[in-house]
Each structure stands twice: as structure tokens, then as C-alpha cells.
Amino acid sequence: MNQNQSRFSNQLQYFNDNKVNILQNNFQLFELAANNSLVKLAAAMALILHLTLFLSFFTTSTPKLLKQTIAVSLVAKSHIAQNSSTQNVFKKSLTDSSQAHDIALKNTQKISTGNVSQNSLNQNSFTTNAIFDAEELNNPSPIYPELARSRGIEGKVTLKVIVNEKGLVDDIAIFNSSGSSMLDLSALETVKNWHFIPAKSNNKSIRSQIMVPIVFKII
Numbered sequence: 529m530n531q532n533q534s535r536f537s538n539q540l541q542y543f544n545d546n547k548v549n550i551l552q553n554n555f556q557l558f559e560l561a562a563n564n565s566l567v568k569l570a571a572a573m574a575l576i577l578h579l580t581l582f583l584s585f586f587t588t589s590t591p592k593l594l595k596q597t598i599a600v601s602l603v604a605k606s607h608i609a610q611n612s613s614t615q616n617v618f619k620k621s622l623t624d625s626s627q628a629h630d631i632a633l634k635n636t637q638k639i640s641t642g643n644v645s646q647n648s649l650n651q652n653s654f655t656t657n658a659i660f661d662a663e664e665l666n667n668p669s670p671i672y673p674e675l676a677r678s679r680g681i682e683g684k685v686t687l688k689v690i691v692n693e694k695g696l697v698d699d700i701a702i703f704n705s706s707g708s709s710m711l712d713l714s715a716l717e718t719v720k721n722w723h724f725i726p727a728k729s730n731n732k733s734i735r736s737q738i739m740v741p742i743v744f745k746i747i
């Protein structure tokens with residue numbers, strides 16, 4: 529009994545003498561285990577992040593940028609010939625003054641812009657010597673509608689224009705549509721404000737009608 533008490537006393541004394549070291553060792557073991565867990569957690573998160581980036585690289589398509597050069601081509605020089613049936617040649621002198629007077633009489637009726645009468649735009653009543661030159665007269669080009677441009681819509685619109693004695697537009701109508709109301713409207717809104725050199729008969733300015741073809745093209 530005395531021996532057991534003595535052995536227990538010795539063990540208790542050893543524990544008391546070394547309890548600080550034992551606690552420090554246990555804390556170090558716990559800290560090492562915690563660090564290992566954090567390392568594993570960080571490694572797992574990094575793996576998940578890299579896997580996500582890898583998958584997104586193959587599943588996300590890169591958008592392609594399409595470049596377009598836009599230009600409005602005006603077929604608007606004075607010497608352009610029209611349909612041979614109408615013999616509508618710009619900048620052509622009249623050879624028959626009586627014909628010019630007849631045409632002028634037909635066009636003396638009052639015509640409001642946007643409301644064109646059948647007589648005023650009759651195909652056979654053209655005066656063919658009104659001068660049309662957009663560049664010389666500093667006429668602006670029609671604006672290419674943004675929606676039509678983005679959709680790749682092209683076309684040619686031919687306008688029938690009544691020019692008065694002052695070279696201003698008395699009336700305007702679509703002779704041949706481009707097939708797009710956006711292009712037609714842009715051409716109409718622009719050309720109705722253009723200035724022309726009026727036709728003349730016996731050195732006197734007269735009313736006349738001319739064709740104005742405008743080409744919208746994406747190049």
C-alpha cells in the first residue's frame with residue numbers, strides 16, 4: 529500500500545512538473561491539425577475555381593465584331609440619261625419651245641407638297657432641261673437610316689420632282705420605290721429641300737419635272 533501511494537505521488541509530482549510542457553505540446557498538435565485543415569480547404573477552393581474557369585472558357589463563345597463601311601451613293605449628275613421611253617436627259621436644251629410652253633401650262637395648277645395630282649406628274653409632261661447637280665448646288669446627301677444600315681438593307685429609289693421657276697421643289701413623289709420605306713422616306717425628306725437650276729424657255733425660267741435616282745448601298 530505504501531509502495532502504491534509512493535508511486536502515485538511520484539506520477540503526480542511528474543505531471544505537476546511537466547504539465548506546462550504537456551499543454552504546449554498538445555496545443556502545437558492542435559494548431560498543426562488546424563493548419564492542415566485550412567491548407568486542404570484552400571486547395572479545394574482553388575481546384576473548384578480553376579475548374580469553373582476551365583468550363584466557362586469552353587462554354588462561352590466570343591462575339592464576332594463585324595465592320596461595315598457605309599456610303600450613300602447619289603446617282604445625281606446632270607448628264608445621266610433616264611428611261612429611253614421618256615427621253616429624260618438632264619441638262620438637255622429644249623429644241624421645241626412650243627412644247628415647253630404646253631408643259632408649263634399643264635403645270636400651272638396649284639400643287640401642295642405631298643399631295644401630287646395625276647396631271648402634274650404625268651409621265652408625258654416632263655421638261656427635260658432642268659439642271660440637277662447636287663454637288664455644284666451644295667445639296668445634302670440623304671441620311672442612311674440606322675435601322676436599315678444595321679439590317680443590311682440596300683436599294684435604289686427614283687423620285688419624280690417638280691421644280692418651279694426659282695429652282696425650288698414644288699412637289700415630289702416616288703416614281704420607283706427602293707423596296708424599303710425607310711430608304712424611300714430618307715430620300716424624300718432630303719430631296720424636297722434641294723435646290724435646282726430651273727429649266728428655261730426663251731431665256732425664261734419655267735416649271736419642269738425631273739427624275740432623281742438615289743442609290744443606298746453598304747460597301
